[in-house]
Amino acid sequence: MHYPETREAMAALVQPQQVHRDLYISPEIYRLECRHLFSNCWLYVGHDSQVPKKGDYYTTQLADQPVIMVRHTDDQVHVLYNRCPHKGTKIAIDRTGNTGKFFRCPYHAWSFKTDGCLLAIPLKKGYEGTGLDQAEAGRGMTPVGAVHNYRGFVFARMAPEGIPFDEFFGDSLSSLDNMLDRSPAGRLEVVGAPLRYMHKCNWKMLVENQTDTCHPMVAHESSAGTAVKIWESMDKPEGTPTPPAMEIIAPFMSPYEFFEKMGIRTWPNGHGHTGVHHSIHSKYSEIPGYMDSLIAAYGEEKAKAILGENRHNTVYFPNIMIKGPIQQLRNFIPLGADKTLVESWIFRLVDAPDELLARTAMYNRMINAPTSMVGHDDLEMYERAQEGLHSQGSEWVNVQRLYEEGEDFDEEAVLNGTTERQMRNQFHAWLKFMTAGMPPSTPRGKGATKEAAE
Amino acid sequence: MTETLTATKVAVTRDDLIDFVYAEARMLDEGRFDEWLTLWATDGMYWMPLEWNQQDPILETSLLYEDQFMLRLRVERLNGARTFSQKPKSRCLHVLNRPDVDLIDNEAGRYKVVTRMIYVETRLDEQFELAITATHDLAWQDGLKITQKRVDILNCDAAFGNIQLLP
Numbered sequence: 258m259h260y261p262e263t264r265e266a267m268a269a270l271v272q273p274q275q276v277h278r279d280l281y282i283s284p285e286i287y288r289l290e291c292r293h294l295f296s297n298c299w300l301y302v303g304h305d306s307q308v309p310k311k312g313d314y315y316t317t318q319l320a321d322q323p324v325i326m327v328r329h330t331d332d333q334v335h336v337l338y339n340r341c342p343h344k345g346t347k348i349a350i351d352r353t354g355n356t357g358k359f360f361r362c363p364y365h366a367w368s369f370k371t372d373g374c375l376l377a378i379p380l381k382k383g384y385e386g387t388g389l390d391q392a393e394a395g396r397g398m399t400p401v402g403a404v405h406n407y408r409g410f411v412f413a414r415m416a417p418e419g420i421p422f423d424e425f426f427g428d429s430l431s432s433l434d435n436m437l438d439r440s441p442a443g444r445l446e447v448v449g450a451p452l453r454y455m456h457k458c459n460w461k462m463l464v465e466n467q468t469d470t471c472h473p474m475v476a477h478e479s480s481a482g483t484a485v486k487i488w489e490s491m492d493k494p495e496g497t498p499t500p501p502a503m504e505i506i507a508p509f510m511s512p513y514e515f516f517e518k519m520g521i522r523t524w525p526n527g528h529g530h531t532g533v534h535h536s537i538h539s540k541y542s543e544i545p546g547y548m549d550s551l552i553a554a555y556g557e558e559k560a561k562a563i564l565g566e567n568r569h570n571t572v573y574f575p576n577i578m579i580k581g582p583i584q585q586l587r588n589f590i591p592l593g594a595d596k597t598l599v600e601s602w603i604f605r606l607v608d609a610p611d612e613l614l615a616r617t618a619m620y621n622r623m624i625n626a627p628t629s630m631v632g633h634d635d636l637e638m639y640e641r642a643q644e645g646l647h648s649q650g651s652e653w654v655n656v657q658r659l660y661e662e663g664e665d666f667d668e669e670a671v672l673n674g675t676t677e678r679q680m681r682n683q684f685h686a687w688l689k690f691m692t693a694g695m696p697p698s699t700p701r702g703k704g705a706t707k708e709a710a711e
Numbered sequence: 712m713t714e715t716l717t718a719t720k721v722a723v724t725r726d727d728l729i730d731f732v733y734a735e736a737r738m739l740d741e742g743r744f745d746e747w748l749t750l751w752a753t754d755g756m757y758w759m760p761l762e763w764n765q766q767d768p769i770l771e772t773s774l775l776y777e778d779q780f781m782l783r784l785r786v787e788r789l790n791g792a793r794t795f796s797q798k799p800k801s802r803c804l805h806v807l808n809r810p811d812v813d814l815i816d817n818e819a820g821r822y823k824v825v826t827r828m829i830y831v832e833t834r835l836d837e838q839f840e841l842a843i844t845a846t847h848d849l850a851w852q853d854g855l856k857i858t859q860k861r862v863d864i865l866n867c868d869a870a871f872g873n874i875q876l877l878p
């Protein structure tokens with residue numbers, strides 16, 4: 258199936274209650290997403306605690322684009338395409354390092370300041386009179402369109418022009434704020450390497466799963482249900498401590514009613530979260546000394562308000578989620594229509610007791626590792642769906658649970674926790690940012706001329 | 712030799728330790744998981760670090776750091792009727808190098824065995840191999856019991872799909 262790069266062609270794929278399967282399985286739609294959607298949105302790059310000193314860098318991918326996040330001599334964090342302007346060689350390939358005051362390409366030793374500017378070329382007289390200063394190669398390493406460091410979280414928009422950061426995220430930043438405010442110092446630090454989990458499925462399946470509250474008690478019965486059964490069958494003399502697995506895994510087995518009542522909130526531009534009123538994180542045990550340190554930092558009222566929020570999963574469109582009560586961020590990096598690398602990062606709450614970090618690390622490995630029993634069943638569902646979508650049984654994927662006539666995604670809304678409104682919100686944003694730079698339709702006759710020429 | 716026996720009552724030999732490691736691998740390969748659970752000390756931990764030379768299993772992410780409750784959950788889940796990712800079931804094979812016995816302390820009843828091996832896991836049309844180093848810390852508790860099994864994967868920093876059985 259060939260798609261013209263027009264609003265008309267894209268709009269035909271997104272209906273109010275269903276979306277076309279090509280959003281998940283078409284390599285061409287994936288290429289268009291890379292060129293348009295991921296370029297027009299603000300994507301998460303990394304955390305500035307990964308590059309604490311000048312010259313520190315971190316290499317990653319924004320969709321299909323390799324980039325370097327680096328701390329420049331002015332202490333600002335810059336994001337550059339990881340490509341030498343000369344022959345295309347990747348400038349850095351280790352995941353982290355320190356490059357000093359400049360990058361030096363290992364192929365021909367062209368060097369660049371850490372903001373990307375060309376610094377020096379060996380035997381430069383060979384370019385005298387050739388107009389290198391006018392050439393693209395003479396401009397140095399290309400920076401992404403725009404960078405915004407929000408309280409340590411670094412986001413980038415690849416397109417040079419487009420929606421500003423504050424407008425893109427709006428009030429959804431309250432989830433990030435809550436995660437940060439859980440540190441008495443208001444600061445987070447990345448801890449260790451991320452879990453890296455390869456999924457043979459489209460990235461949108463992972464994003465949708467974050468607010469899919471009708472799957473845990475079904476898909477995760479084998480882990481959460483079995484955990485509950487074992488615990489109930491065990492001899493428990495008084496004082497037997499509850500195993501951590503019960504606190505973390507068992508809540509997945511909560512009944513539908515629990516998820517209905519937890520609520521879902523959607524924000525404009527595809528962001529949203531589950532767990533408005535309570536969540537699977539609400540009943541975690543108290544950590545001695547933690548509340549006191551929060552009260553000392555914020556006063557009692559604000560401290561209680563911070564811990565009173567138990568948002569479950571917050572989706573930041575297009576492709577990350579965070580868990581405030583757990584201090585976790587998952588990055589769904591789209592590597593192809595049917596290939597997604599999931600990185601699960603954890604953070605230390607600066608000045609908070611270590612027990613919180615211990616719980617965060619435990620959650621990460623129990624739920625999101627390639628060795629996790631919960632992860633196994635999720636991935637099994639995504640991969641079966643990726644294969645099943647190729648069947649001719651239907652061309653459409655259904656997203657109509659609790660659909661309401663005339664939904665306005667530009668308005669914040671709080672609804673029943675089992676609604677698929679957040680999924681619909683994501684597809685609404687998908688269409689908006691996919692087509693922001695596309696013409697409404699193919700000009701009359703142009704397609705025909707092109708075909709005739711071919 | 713006879714004197715040592717009467718002095719400590721326990722005389723675990725190098726061969727006993729090597730046999731133990733082979734027997735453990737065979738139980739996993741043959742899916743004898745309930746029997747496998749009896750090899751563990753009640754406070755035994757199965758640790759699979761995420762990072763090369765990782766020292767801290769608590770305050771950093773690991774692939775696995777599981778107590779006996781979690782291991783039992785794992786085993787019962789593998790046998791469960793609604794374990795969708797195990798329909799059909801995976802199979803595995805441990806191909807062992809000769810284990811190195813790094814510690815025999817019969818007086819304290821403490822032992823350490825380090826084994827390099829290739830771990831193979833398969834399901835449907837997929838098969839993958841991991842090069843691993845397994846470090847068994849064993850204690851004498853009316854028989855040899857595992858107090859910690861540490862599994863270091865050579866490419867621990869690579870992205871993996873599902874690893875469903877136990878290396």
Ligand SMILES: [Fe+2]
Nearest residue numbers: 472473476635
């Ligand atoms: Fe799930």
